[in-house]
Amino acid sequence: MRANIHPFEKYPFDIRKLPADIRSEVEHFEFYTTSRAIERSIAAGNLIDPNTLLCWAYFTWIDAMELQTEAEILSSGESALKIIDEILEKEPTHKPSLRLQTYIRDEIKKVHKANKRYDRFHNIPVENLSLEEAEDFALFLSDCANDEKFKEKEYRLWQRLYNEKPDVFVEERTGRQYFGFKFYYLCRIASVLWRDLGRFEEARPLLWQIIGWPSVKDAELYSYNVSNAIEVLLLEAIEKRDEAEFIRLTGLMVSKFGEINAYRRSSGKGELTLIIRENPAGKILEFALEIGNPGNIRTIIDHFFAGKHVFIRNEKIKKNMEKAKTLIS
Incomplete structure (x- = not known):
């Protein structure tokens, strides 16, 4: 070792x-x-x-x-x-x-x-931090803070970075180009608003902005954020029992990953696997079974549960998968 x-x-x-x-x-x-x-x-x-x-x-x-x-x-x-x-x-x-x-x-x-080195940042206004300090502090709050007032500050830090930091950065020493900063910061803003602050109406248009982001190059770099944005809306559709929106969003998930993988193939890269965590994937499958639309069930089985990195331990989900496979066989 x-x-x-x-x-x-x-x-x-x-x-x-x-x-x-x-x-x-x-x-x-x-x-x-x-x-x-x-x-x-x-x-x-x-x-x-x-x-x-x-x-x-x-x-x-x-x-x-x-x-x-x-x-x-x-x-x-x-x-x-x-x-x-x-x-x-x-x-x-x-x-x-x-x-x-x-x-x-x-x-x-x-x-x-x-x-604790970040303690001094807590009382400094967001606009008075350097961009480097702002990003460092935002990442710290993302990892370590749960309090609403700190999540509010994290939101404002990501917002400042989105507004002020260039979308592309070129490292002087190596000439290496880094890109996609605007997309990354937008994803962070939407996540804090939705998951931490519960400001759903503010976050929703940002989620759609993420999903419809015009640069596939950026979306491919942070593909998890695309699937996460659609996942959040899927779970909301389940809560609202909105069958039509649920079916539309599952198709959109597959479509967006199709675009990303088409870009990767054109760039000589391997395809990405769509990975949904076990708990939300289980809820998605269960609602699909309630709706009973064979095409929708097939889409979920073929794309949401097909990847080699999808691990199901929950017995209820395993039974629902068997039920789903029987329905579409």
């Missing part, structure tokens, strides 16, 4: 007791790929033994070491802790899990302690 990314001298799980496919993934470790492959095997085999789950938690945490940024440590750390909670719920004294839990919690505490 490489000492610079692994926290312990030995794995906290027993590699000899892992299923053969998972053991192979561990032995041929790659950032993000290994943890996803382990998750896929766990979902496929409905595996619940502590050793295998701990292996998944461990490599979910190790993904944070790819970039070693605060955001990755917080994100991967919280994901790993949720898996460990699942183990400890069944075996509260499972020592290897408790050891990894303690380690990850300590690393997360270090991040929060380091972020």
